[in-house]
Amino acid sequence: MSETPSYIGFEAYTEHIPASIPSAVQQATSRFVGGRAARVAELPQFEQLRQIGSEIRLHTLQNLDVYLTRLEAAVQAAGGQVHWASSAEDARQIVLKIASEHNVRRVVKSKSMATEEIELNQALQAAGIEAIETDLGEYIIQLAGTGPSHIIVPAVHLKKEEIASLFREKLQIDAPADPAELARIAREILREKFLSADMGISGGNFLVAETGTLVMVTNEGNGRMCTTMPDLHVAVVGIDKVIPDWESLTVFLKLLARSATGQKLSTYTQFITGPRREEGEFGPKEFHLVLLDNGRSNILKDPVGRDVLKCIRCGACANVCPVYKNVGGFAYGSFISGPIGAILTPQMLGTPVARELPYASTLCGACADVCPVKIPIPTILRHLRHRVAEGDPASAPTMPAPIRAVAGLASLALAWNWVYRLGTRLLPLLMSIFKRDGWLPWAPYPLSRWTQGRPLPPFTAGFRQWWKARPVKKKGEQQ
Amino acid sequence: MPKAQLFITCLGDQFYTATLQNMTRILEDLGVELIFPHEQTCCGQPLFNNGFDDQTRGVALNFMRAFGKSDAPIVGPSGSCVSMIKHHYEELFAPGTPEHALAVDIASRTFEFTEYLVHVLQVTNVGAAYPHKVTYHASCHYLRELGMKTEAKTLLMQVDGLELVPLQDEETCCGFGGAFTVTYPEVSRAMMENKVKNILATGADTVVMCEPGCLMNVAGGLRKAGAKVRASHMIDVLASKKP
Numbered sequence: 027m028s029e030t031p032s033y034i035g036f037e038a039y040t041e042h043i044p045a046s047i048p049s050a051v052q053q054a055t056s057r058f059v060g061g062r063a064a065r066v067a068e069l070p071q072f073e074q075l076r077q078i079g080s081e082i083r084l085h086t087l088q089n090l091d092v093y094l095t096r097l098e099a100a101v102q103a104a105g106g107q108v109h110w111a112s113s114a115e116d117a118r119q120i121v122l123k124i125a126s127e128h129n130v131r132r133v134v135k136s137k138s139m140a141t142e143e144i145e146l147n148q149a150l151q152a153a154g155i156e157a158i159e160t161d162l163g164e165y166i167i168q169l170a171g172t173g174p175s176h177i178i179v180p181a182v183h184l185k186k187e188e189i190a191s192l193f194r195e196k197l198q199i200d201a202p203a204d205p206a207e208l209a210r211i212a213r214e215i216l217r218e219k220f221l222s223a224d225m226g227i228s229g230g231n232f233l234v235a236e237t238g239t240l241v242m243v244t245n246e247g248n249g250r251m252c253t254t255m256p257d258l259h260v261a262v263v264g265i266d267k268v269i270p271d272w273e274s275l276t277v278f279l280k281l282l283a284r285s286a287t288g289q290k291l292s293t294y295t296q297f298i299t300g301p302r303r304e305e306g307e308f309g310p311k312e313f314h315l316v317l318l319d320n321g322r323s324n325i326l327k328d329p330v331g332r333d334v335l336k337c338i339r340c341g342a343c344a345n346v347c348p349v350y351k352n353v354g355g356f357a358y359g360s361f362i363s364g365p366i367g368a369i370l371t372p373q374m375l376g377t378p379v380a381r382e383l384p385y386a387s388t389l390c391g392a393c394a395d396v397c398p399v400k401i402p403i404p405t406i407l408r409h410l411r412h413r414v415a416e417g418d419p420a421s422a423p424t425m426p427a428p429i430r431a432v433a434g435l436a437s438l439a440l441a442w443n444w445v446y447r448l449g450t451r452l453l454p455l456l457m458s459i460f461k462r463d464g465w466l467p468w469a470p471y472p473l474s475r476w477t478q479g480r481p482l483p484p485f486t487a488g489f490r491q492w493w494k495a496r497p498v499k500k501k502g503e504q505q
Numbered sequence: 506m507p508k509a510q511l512f513i514t515c516l517g518d519q520f521y522t523a524t525l526q527n528m529t530r531i532l533e534d535l536g537v538e539l540i541f542p543h544e545q546t547c548c549g550q551p552l553f554n555n556g557f558d559d560q561t562r563g564v565a566l567n568f569m570r571a572f573g574k575s576d577a578p579i580v581g582p583s584g585s586c587v588s589m590i591k592h593h594y595e596e597l598f599a600p601g602t603p604e605h606a607l608a609v610d611i612a613s614r615t616f617e618f619t620e621y622l623v624h625v626l627q628v629t630n631v632g633a634a635y636p637h638k639v640t641y642h643a644s645c646h647y648l649r650e651l652g653m654k655t656e657a658k659t660l661l662m663q664v665d666g667l668e669l670v671p672l673q674d675e676e677t678c679c680g681f682g683g684a685f686t687v688t689y690p691e692v693s694r695a696m697m698e699n700k701v702k703n704i705l706a707t708g709a710d711t712v713v714m715c716e717p718g719c720l721m722n723v724a725g726g727l728r729k730a731g732a733k734v735r736a737s738h739m740i741d742v743l744a745s746k747k748p
Contacts, residue, residue: 034691058711178720304651348696352692375573384556385684385685388645388682389554389646392676408554425556430612433555437552438563440549440563443571478690483520483721486519487522489525493543
């Protein structure tokens with residue numbers, strides 16, 4: 027895992043992408059896309075569910091204070107403890123304090139984007155606490171020392187051969203490139219950790235306000251182990267994860283697994299309401315909920331950008347994104363990648379840090395088509411591009427001045443049509459010196475960045491003269 | 506006699522003279538009286554999509570003045586440019602201003618070429634003949650912003666002698682994305698190469714699309730790959746006649 031970056035160089039990264047990444051990513055995401063399509067096809071009301079899901083999320087965000095207060099009271103009534111963290115640092119300190127109060131030496135973690143966001147593992151390790159990721163994908167990237175490259179498949183960029191060689195190197199054991207065998211090795215190592223851990227840390231997919239219930243949607247069973255075996259369970263969850271009630275939850279449970287992995291339901295769906303009530307019951311003695319803001323309430327102030335907080339972290343947008351599929355998750359420079367990362371990171375870290383990300387899209391719109399809560403991703407990308415290019419109430423422009431100057435000149439040339447028409451006559455003449463065999467294999471910068479990939483068709487610009495010279499002039503024509 | 510204003514788009518203007526001539530012929534053969542406002546330049550999408558909303562306003566005003574002189578429908582050979590006018594012009598001007606009213610009016614009568622044929626003129630057979638194996642690439646804004654899911658194929662099916670074969674990942678972006686091609690050239694190229702690979706796998710000798718931008722990208726990619734496949738604008742296929 028990396029420190030919070032001071033600048034995310036998407037372009038610099040894309041100049042040197044290892045060929046294995048797109049190939050591994052495309053293999054995995056194609057499987058999810060196919061699965062999603064099959065599940066959607068068999069559920070006629072899926073479109074209606076998306077609409078309802080979108081409306082519930084928006085309603086909750088617009089009344090976040092109400093639902094968070096309700097949630098806090100319900101968690102406390104169930105015997106849990108609620109902590110408010112306004113920043114990543116606050117959240118880390120809260121978790122460390124709980125750990126130190128209980129003399130925690132070893133932590134088992136289930137997969138959580140919120141703890142990736144606050145880089146909790148480094149903080150625990152710095153405090154002398156062993157933190158072990160127990161989701162197989164997370165376990166792999168923890169061994170590799172990187173962050174996740176996909177929201178739901180953290181190690182999607184690695185092929186089984188690479189994982190086997192990572193196991194051999196880091197665990198000093200003979201690991202074959204066989205997924206079942208690799209999972210068996212990890213399970214054996216992790217079983218021992220589950221049994222000896224002092225604290226379990228999880229994230230959460232949803233928080234049901236009416237009963238104070240933490241909902242976890244997982245596939246490997248490790249989440250259950252983390253939240254039931256140790257006597258202490260700490261959940262770190264973004265404040266955006268709250269939903270009003272169980273009726274709304276049924277909508278999101280129908281949407282989430284179908285959109286994410288193409289399952290009707292994930293293998294495990296856990297509902298955790300407070301700690302165990304009496305001896306003999308399953309579950310930890312103490313349940314702590316850390317509610318993480320870390321910039322979210324600031325994002326809420328922007329009526330266009332705030333829709334990013336509707337996200338339920340299914341990863342469907344990344345699975346269909348042709349840019350993501352060719353660059354992988356690390357290009358996005360943060361814990362969250364793909365189209366949703368391209369609209370969340372610039373709002374969380376600011377456009378001075380992440381000004382390249384809103385441009386990491388062709389605005390093809392495939393993401394918005396599959397988003398289970400109908401986040402208008404292309405609209406927010408354009409909105410953030412405007413923030414970068416011309417500035418808005420949230421930030422001054424951060425695009426380099428020369429590019430802004432070029433845009434200003436282009437604007438004048440296109441608005442003053444005589445300049446454009448003069449250019450239309452001159453360009454074919456200017457460009458004819460580069461013409462070879464009916465094409466332009468090279469053109470001056472910035473078009474050279476086009477021609478490095480494919481030739482440019484020649485400038486012909488003959489229509490205006492042809493129209494003027496036509497023998498038959500039709501009635502109504504303007505000249 | 507229906508009237509229409511020709512919107513040639515800046516890419517059409519610069520690169521696709523023959524396609525624009527074909528568009529003129531097809532529409533006139535269908536009895537449409539054409540107007541060509543010569544003050545038109547570009548719709549402003551390249552500026553708008555890159556976040557230069559303020560810089561787009563003057564370009565949009567030039568377009569609206571050029572096409573506002575007549576109240577005839579506006580027809581263009583690009584789903585993307587048409588979507589810019591239909592969906593985004595009114596975002597550029599404050600509601601209640603004359604510019605906003607004009608933007609709303611212009612938006613309501615701007616059509617992409619195949620949209621105009623199928624939905625306004627209600628024509629699906631233009632008497633074209635093109636005896637070739639053809640595959641079709643669905644351009645993003647044409648497909649998703651204008652919602653043209655069936656129009657192109659409906660027109661192609663009516664072309665005499667044309668055999669339409671499916672394209673793997675037909676609805677996946679070709680990597681054009683306007684300035685994206687020069688902002689992130691490596692990514693754009695990788696996307697284009699995926700598209701070219703899928704086109705070659707069909708065995709078609711022609712790939713058709715309704716977007717000058719995609720056409721430049723895909724045609725260049727096919728050329729770079731040394732492929733014999735022809736990338737063609739829909740209009741050029743519809744203008745083909747029996748020899």
